[in-house]
Amino acid sequence: MIDVSHRRHALRILVPVMLLLAGWGCTGRDASDPAGAAAGAPGTAGGRGRVVVIGIDGADWSVIRPLVESGRMPAFGRLLREGAAGILHSMEPSASPALWTTIATGVGPERHGIHGFVVPVGKADGGAPAAGPDGADPHAAGEAGDGDGDRRPERSQAVRPVTSSMRRVPALWNILSHYERRVGIVGWLVTWPAEPVDGFIVSSYLPYIYNWSTGRPLKGTIVEGIPGQTFPEGLIERLEPLKLKPAEVDAALVRRFYDPGQVERLSGDDRECVEGFLWSLAADETYRRIGLRLFDDHPVDLFAVYFGGVDVASHRFWKFAWPQAMDYRVGAGEAAVLGRVIQEYYVYVDGMVGEYLERLGPDDTLMVLSDHGFRPVLFPGRPTTSGHHRPEGIMVLWGRGVRRGQTFEGARLVDVLPTLLQLSGVPIARDLEGKALAGALEPGFVAAHPPGFVASYADLGAPVGPDHSDLDRNVLERLRSLGYIGD
16 A cells, blocks of 8 residues: 555546456456457557556577577567667666566665565565575576575575565556556566555466465465455456466477476486476466456556566576586486477567567557576586576567667666656656666657656655565475575
């Protein structure tokens, strides 16, 4: 919940929410079938062009460009031909919750307060994470691989996952709601509990309601007594048919990445890589289905969706894709089974980008970005991590207000929010740490839509509300199994 100035908009938020829930049952299309969706139906709640943001954790131009050149990523090929692209420079430490919160708030971790995946029990915010026994990479056994700064605490240390309530400043969805723009947010990191907005939020905890280590639900298919998994609250019930567990992922989709029949002959470490990958694929498919359904059925001014699978695949399978990059000692048989996972996942993500691209009209703008890129890494004794973060991420803009065929330089994570605000016609706070990317925007658009400014968004307040639940125990166990926190 946002402070007093935001509550003035409560009635304006409530009415669209009621319509959202009431109108859900009026659409019978299958969200997993893009051909059955209302493709190319531009328009928003306020009649403005839409802004769509697709976050791809860990995407790197060094993998994308060869696949574009070979014709395997046609959506990205179109974006590069018709839009503006460049490197998005990340920051250290490279913990994904900190980076994606920086993208959403326009300020760094010292101001927004989110530094890692977990905090010691008793901390009221997402401040500096519990320190581990050494400075080694915290995700040697895990997949999302989020930076040397998120060190693994000892098992004896009591920790809990970070939550949206630990964020100290307003995020993109709070700001746009305050300025009467409708928003839809799906899967963005550190969004539980889902905050009241003019629109909807599907929090990043939704896939975690299953106990992935056992394949069993925590408390049935809906976690009773856990508030705030979506906003509006009742939306989670409508999304239930769209969720996937790893065992439910279509076999044909899995075979795009590897032959399941060959997995049993791999080593235990390699099978662990596959197990974590399946979890990630199920999560991305869940958010793909939910995102398309909500995007088609509930027009908003700004829509943002996050996919984490490229990061997972890059951490786990780099050595199989490029076995000569370091002294990985990967056998030819292992590389034959798992060597195509990373490239095929990029192709899969390109398909998801294409599903949104085909839905956009001439008045809409698309932004695709990553929080960092990837490089080969070798950690002795840690065979399940062979790729790790490098600071060069990706950013590409396309559509209304964007230069065509342009390359821009110098983009930083803190520049994303001001750019989105200018595209949305919302005043930019002068105390943000970045600026709108003039090199990516058409001069004519900038002249016709000069940015407005306000001193600060401080009057919006910071999120408050419940910041823990019975779900924490399950999420912590998942984080431990992936190597995010200590054994």
